[in-house]
Amino acid sequence: GAVVSQHPSWVICKSGTSVKIECRSLDFQATTMFWYRQFPKQSLMLMATSNEGSKATYEQGVEKDKFLINHASLTLSTLTVTSAHPEDSSFYICSARDPRQNTGELFFGEGSRLTVL
Amino acid sequence: TQLLEQSPQFLSIQEGENLTVYCNSSSVFSSLQWYRQEPGEGPVLLVTVVTGGEVKKLKRLTFQFGDARKDSSLHITAAQTGDTGLYLCAGKDSGGGADGLTFGKGTHLIIQP
Numbered sequence: 001g002a003v004v005s006q007h008p009s010w011v012i013c014k015s016g017t018s019v020k021i022e023c024r025s026l027d028f029q030a031t032t033m034f035w036y037r038q039f040p041k042q043s044l045m046l047m048a049t050s051n052e053g054s055k056a057t058y059e060q061g062v063e064k065d066k067f068l069i070n071h072a073s074l075t076l077s078t079l080t081v082t083s084a085h086p087e088d089s090s091f092y093i094c095s096a097r098d099p100r101q102n103t104g105e106l107f108f109g110e111g112s113r114l115t116v117l
Numbered sequence: 118t119q120l121l122e123q124s125p126q127f128l129s130i131q132e133g134e135n136l137t138v139y140c141n142s143s144s145v146f147s148s149l150q151w152y153r154q155e156p157g158e159g160p161v162l163l164v165t166v167v168t169g170g171e172v173k174k175l176k177r178l179t180f181q182f183g184d185a186r187k188d189s190s191l192h193i194t195a196a197q198t199g200d201t202g203l204y205l206c207a208g209k210d211s212g213g214g215a216d217g218l219t220f221g222k223g224t225h226l227i228i229q230p
Binding site: 004006009016034042043044048049057059091093095103104105106107108109110111113114 | 147148150152157158159160161162165169205207209214215216217218220221222223225
């Protein structure tokens with residue numbers, strides 16, 4: 001199957017700092033990538049859609065100034081958590097759809113665990 | 118808004134037992150995916166079912182798509198401790214989220230040795 005990779009897999013930062021998480025599609029090009037947040041024992045919550053060459057589309061209730069998304073190339077999307085606070089601590093996951101397949105499958109990154117002290 | 122009801126939410130059984138996880142909806146999906154997620158990792162695609170009534174097998178896992186493409190089940194035979202994880206179903210249709218999918222809330226499965 002298609003491969004999506006995230007980096008870093010975990011990060012610890014101080015309150016007030018910014019953290020960048022990268023999401024790469026390794027063997028296909030993705031004009032669109034998706035970012036999720038997952039709380040313990042819960043399912044995935046879609047945060048935003050990252051669009052290559054244009055602005056991201058945010059889900060209702062997600063602060064776009066807090067979660068900056070950049071999709072500068074067809075294989076890379078980044079999520080920057082700005083001025084992070086402890087309540088931003090969570091598991092962040094990205095996904096992308098392989099254009100070579102038409103069954104709607106999403107391929108997920110390994111996830112990034114953010115802990116804000 | 119489409120909903121995909123997944124049950125049970127939590128399940129803890131002994132190694133060697135059988136189990137079934139269900140995903141039900143009143144909506145029709147063009148396809149349905151099952152994912153497994155282990156702690157600290159992203160979801161991994163297990164299978165995609167597309168045709169109503171379709172049955173797919175992946176070793177000890179059997180996936181079925183309902184005839185009307187509104188529901189699906191995952192049956193695990195002789196569960197092993199390595200089957201422990203969060204199982205997510207996700208239906209694809211135009212009524213889903215921006216990612217095109219409607220996710221179930223997940224089934225947390227624990228297989229005890």
